[in-house]
Amino acid sequence: MTTELLEPFVRMLDEIASPAAVRAVEAGGEWQAMWRAIAASGFLDALVGEDQGGSGLTLAQVEPLLQALGASAVPLPVGETMIARALLAHAGIAAPAGPVVLAATQGQPVPCALVANHALVDTGAALAVTPLSEMEVTATGVHGSLAAVLSGPAQSLALPRPANGLRSIAAVLRACLIAGAAARVCDMAAAHAAQRVQFGKPIGKQQALQQMLSVMAEDMVACRIAAQLGCAGGLDPALTHAATAKITTSAAAPRLAASAHAVHGAIGIAEEFDLQLLTRRLHEWRLADGSESYWSGQLGAERLGAPMSSMDFARTP
Amino acid sequence: MFDGLTLAALPDAAEAVRPKIRAFLADHMAGIAADTRARSWQGFDAAFSRKLGAEGFLGLTLPVEYGGQGLGPFARFVVVEELLSAGAPVAAHWIADRQSAPLLLHYGTEGQRQRHIPAICRGEQVFCIGMSEPGSGSDLASVRTRADRNADGWLLNGQKIWTTNAHHADYMIALVRTSGTSTDRQAGLSQLIVDLHAPGVTIRPITDLTGDAHFAEVFFDNVQLADDALVGQEGDGWAQCTAELAFERSGPERIYSSVVLLDAWIAHLQAVGRRDADALVGRLTAELATLRAMSLACTALLAAGESPVVEASIVKDRGTGFEQELPVVIGDDLAAHPDEPVSAELWRTLAYVTHIAPSFSLRGGTREILRGIIARGMGLR
Numbered sequence: 001m002t003t004e005l006l007e008p009f010v011r012m013l014d015e016i017a018s019p020a021a022v023r024a025v026e027a028g029g030e031w032q033a034m035w036r037a038i039a040a041s042g043f044l045d046a047l048v049g050e051d052q053g054g055s056g057l058t059l060a061q062v063e064p065l066l067q068a069l070g071a072s073a074v075p076l077p078v079g080e081t082m083i084a085r086a087l088l089a090h091a092g093i094a095a096p097a098g099p100v101v102l103a104a105t106q107g108q109p110v111p112c113a114l115v116a117n118h119a120l121v122d123t124g125a126a127l128a129v130t131p132l133s134e135m136e137v138t139a140t141g142v143h144g145s146l147a148a149v150l151s152g153p154a155q156s157l158a159l160p161r162p163a164n165g166l167r168s169i170a171a172v173l174r175a176c177l178i179a180g181a182a183a184r185v186c187d188m189a190a191a192h193a194a195q196r197v198q199f200g201k202p203i204g205k206q207q208a209l210q211q212m213l214s215v216m217a218e219d220m221v222a223c224r225i226a227a228q229l230g231c232a233g234g235l236d237p238a239l240t241h242a243a244t245a246k247i248t249t250s251a252a253a254p255r256l257a258a259s260a261h262a263v264h265g266a267i268g269i270a271e272e273f274d275l276q277l278l279t280r281r282l283h284e285w286r287l288a289d290g291s292e293s294y295w296s297g298q299l300g301a302e303r304l305g306a307p308m309s310s311m312d313f314a315r316t317p
Numbered sequence: 318m319f320d321g322l323t324l325a326a327l328p329d330a331a332e333a334v335r336p337k338i339r340a341f342l343a344d345h346m347a348g349i350a351a352d353t354r355a356r357s358w359q360g361f362d363a364a365f366s367r368k369l370g371a372e373g374f375l376g377l378t379l380p381v382e383y384g385g386q387g388l389g390p391f392a393r394f395v396v397v398e399e400l401l402s403a404g405a406p407v408a409a410h411w412i413a414d415r416q417s418a419p420l421l422l423h424y425g426t427e428g429q430r431q432r433h434i435p436a437i438c439r440g441e442q443v444f445c446i447g448m449s450e451p452g453s454g455s456d457l458a459s460v461r462t463r464a465d466r467n468a469d470g471w472l473l474n475g476q477k478i479w480t481t482n483a484h485h486a487d488y489m490i491a492l493v494r495t496s497g498t499s500t501d502r503q504a505g506l507s508q509l510i511v512d513l514h515a516p517g518v519t520i521r522p523i524t525d526l527t528g529d530a531h532f533a534e535v536f537f538d539n540v541q542l543a544d545d546a547l548v549g550q551e552g553d554g555w556a557q558c559t560a561e562l563a564f565e566r567s568g569p570e571r572i573y574s575s576v577v578l579l580d581a582w583i584a585h586l587q588a589v590g591r592r593d594a595d596a597l598v599g600r601l602t603a604e605l606a607t608l609r610a611m612s613l614a615c616t617a618l619l620a621a622g623e624s625p626v627v628e629a630s631i632v633k634d635r636g637t638g639f640e641q642e643l644p645v646v647i648g649d650d651l652a653a654h655p656d657e658p659v660s661a662e663l664w665r666t667l668a669y670v671t672h673i674a675p676s677f678s679l680r681g682g683t684r685e686i687l688r689g690i691i692a693r694g695m696g697l698r
Contacts, residue, residue: 060324186318190695202697207685210692217691218635221322225614226607228324240606247603293596300599304587310579311402314606 005046005057006064012041013072019274025075026144031115035076035099044078047086047235054089063176063231067224070180070285073277075146077101077112079173084120086235087127091159096129101150103130104167104289109140109147111288121154122166128154144280147288162235168242170289172230175245178253178285179220179227181278185260186220188275189213193263209263216259219252240313243299250292253282318695322628324610325617331391334377338396341372342403352665354404355577358411358570359531359673361485363443366409370440375414379422384435390619394569394612401573402580408482408531413437413444415568417490420508420561424549429510433488447477447491447511447535448558454479455686458502458555462493462537464509470544471495471509473517473537481680483533484522486513492554495547506554509546516540527672559626565681566629568616571636572608574677575643578670579605581663582647589657594650601643608636627694630687637678644671 016037025031038044046062048054066079077099084100098117103110106121113119119135121128135152162169190213193204203209230237230245237245257279261268268275286292306313345365346354353360369375377393379385386392400407418437421429436442453459462475477483477491489511497505513520517540522530549557579601586594611632618625648667651659678684692698 183318190318190697193697204692204697207689210697211685211688213695213697214631214634214688214691217318217695218631221319221631222607222611222635225322225324225610226603229606229610232324243599244603244606247600248607251600292600296596296599296603298599299602300595300597301592303598303602304583304592304595307587309402310576310583310602310605311398311573311609313602314609315398 005043005061006068009041009043009065010068010072012037012043013068013074017072017074019073019277022073022075022277025115026146031076038076038078039097044081045085045089047082048089052089054086059172059231059234060228063228066173066176066231067180067183067227070177070182070281071184071278073181073281075112075115077116079177080112080116080120080170083169083173083235084118084129087120087159087162088129090235093129093157093159096131100129102166102170102173102289103150104165104170106151107149109142109145109149109284109288111147111284113137113148113150114139114146119150120166121150122161123154123158124161124165126158126161127166128158130155130157145284147284164236164239164242167289168237168239169235171242171246171295172227172237174285174289175223175227175230175249178249178282179223181282181285182220182223182249182252182256185256185275185278185282186213186216188278189216189260189263196265203263212259212262216256219256223249223252223256239298239302240316243295243302246290246295247292247299250286250290250295253286257282319628319631321618321623321625322611322614322631323617325613327391327395327613330388331395334374334388334392334395335399337372338374338399341369341374342399342405346403346405349404350665351404351577351581351662352669355575355666355669356529357401357404357407357577358574359408359529360404360406361408361482361531362406363409363440363485365406366440368440369410370438375410375440376418376434376438379418379434379438383418383422383430384438385418386438390616394616398569398573398609401570402576404577409443409485410437410440412446412482413442415570416446416561416565417444417488420490420548420557423560424508424553424557426545428545429548433510442488443482443486445480445483445486445489445513446561447480447483447489447493449479450476451478455683457492457558458506459499460492460494460506461499462491464493464495464507464542464546466495467541469541471542471546473509473511473540473542476534476536478534479523479532480535481532483513483535484520484530489513489535490548492558495551495554503555505552506558507551508548508554508557509542510548511537511540511542511546515542525673525676527669560624562682563619563624563626563629566626566633566687569609569612571633571681572605572612572639574637574640575670575674576605578647578666579643581666582650585651585659585663591654591657597646597650601639601646604639608632608639612636627691630682630690630694633681634678634684634687634691637684640677641674644674 045054050056226248376385495507
């Protein structure tokens with residue numbers, strides 16, 4: 001079922017979210033047309049139950065789509081909106097039109113908040129759908145970033161908070177996006193190493209490059225599997241699954257970005273080269289919704305409270 | 318890239334084996350110190366392996382008609398992770414069960430299968446793998462040990478070294494040259510079953526830096542082997558050997574080598590009630606969970622009948638990196654609290670794993686060789 005979905009989804013992203021289109025949105029351009037195309041595709045309700053007009057897919061089934069969003073550096077909160085719409089539908093609340101971001105924090109930047117209409121705000125007691133026009137939206141000023149700090153009182157239109165809060169599911173989403181971008185930067189680095197000639201042969205023939213690229217591949221596979229592990233529990237992931245997914249992907253993200261840039265050399269730093277669309281996001285998603293150390297602290301506390309072997313802990317959700 | 322490696326779940330039939338092996342281990346592993354359990358791979362206990370065989374915990378992937386359990390790679394995954402987590406002494410059956418029996422099943426004659434596989438499943442035949450030689454480590458294709466055809470079969474001359482458990486083994490599956498010279502590289506290599514009790518075989522154990530003797534050097538001086546010592550096709554030894562290494566590299570054993578130390582350290586933290594290591598514990602716990610899922614993904618490829626050579630190298634390289642990191646960071650954590658008492662047992666476990674850890678990324682192919690295999694899988698070579 002997932003393959004049938006993935007192909008049209010990727011085709012759509014190729015059409016509407018080309019690197020040029022991504023750059024245009026990042027530069028403050030119009031994003032509504034891109035959003036309308038995504039909304040018209042019906043994919044936003046992939047996680048909404050069939051009885052409520054959605055596709056009734058599980059998060060695990062949708063995971064390849066979330067990876068595709070990461071791989072294409074889509075500059076809109078598509079995964080966030082999918083999750084928000086599913087949580088809202090589950091609570092019997094009509095979803096607002098337009099993009100929704102997941103605001104698990106009011107202290108640090110929320111990715112894509114500059115290109116959204118609403119936020120699903122975790123108040124600690126409930127989740128509240130809040131129009132961004134009623135919140136304070138403070139852009140970060142980071143070049144090309146669409147993230148912003150959101151603050152202000154949440155609206156009263158509230159729905160039950162997942163047992164592990166909004167940050168857990170948001171972290172799983174980030175893990176999927178990182179996994180998708182990881183796959184793309186690995187492909188780009190391997191392709192570049194195979195065609196870039198120095199010292200009379202492709203640089204990918206150098207053992208030093210081969211060793212670095214093979215470690216990238218290991219990190220890429222680890223990110224994919226960890227993201228899938230995070231999705232296994234659905235929209236209210238167990239802390240262990242969410243933490244494992246975010247720790248593995250967040251720890252790998254800067255390594256992958258650094259190696260991809262190292263392979264590409266100076267051209268990878270250039271704005272007109274597409275690599276930076278992905279590596280800037282790898283860093284942003286790593287920091288969003290808790291870095292590897294945040295989740296390591298959470299997971300470590302849970303582990304130390306569990307009188308069992310590490311093998312048992314690793315295999316039990 | 319490497320799209321086949323994707324999250325897999327253990328089937329219920331495989332999970333059904335877990336309570337049984339766990340009960341067995343509860344009966345047989347009580348009261349054994351952590352530093353002894355940390356030796357798991359190197360722990361040689363023939364009686365223990367025979368008991369495992371009698372209870373049906375060996376030959377899990379092997380067909381019932383050869384004395385196996387016919388349960389497949391997932392059941393083996395469950396039993397192996399339980400054995401390694403408990404730190405059970407597995408050396409007496411490890412290589413035969415994992416590599417030799419599947420090799421003979423794939424390439425052996427009916428006579429070879431009958432002679433060895435049922436006995437391996439009973440834990441009664443100990444095998445070792447003769448690959449490295451004094452002049453051939455990572456460059457395995459340069460082996461010089463020779464077997465020449467004669468009227469009675471094969472006449473074997475040469476030397477193997479760093480052979481795990483050779484001094485305890487009944488048989489060696491040796492990679493030797495049967496034609497040409499070492500300049501012919503992979504061509505002209507064959508695999509032979511060598512009866513280590515045959516005249517002309519001399520085995521000298523080599524003591525390692527922990528004081529154990531887990532490997533040995535083996536000399537062959539005009540050792541006469543029967544005609545049916547040859548495994549598979551003459552000259553196909555390299556390809557057979559590569560397929561065999563996929564078995565060695567893809568199992569969960571490549572993530573659990575230091576897990577007894579990890580558990581002993583966590584028990585220490587729980588006992589002293591110290592909480593400043595939460596983030597380190599969490600990071601290591603996440604890595605173990607990710608590696609376990611990666612290893613299970615690799616097992617799913619084996620279960621689907623594939624030979625995941627590159628995928629297994631990915632899991633093994635990352636897994637051994639984790640295994641080697643554990644003693645480094647655990648040692649740092651313990652000694653970062655110089656006034657906190659640490660039991661002698663934990664200290665010995667830490668030291669043992671610290672000292673033996675370099676072998677984790679040597680056995681079954683070095684880190685550098687594995688990364689070359691991965692790079693080839695990425696189209697770079």
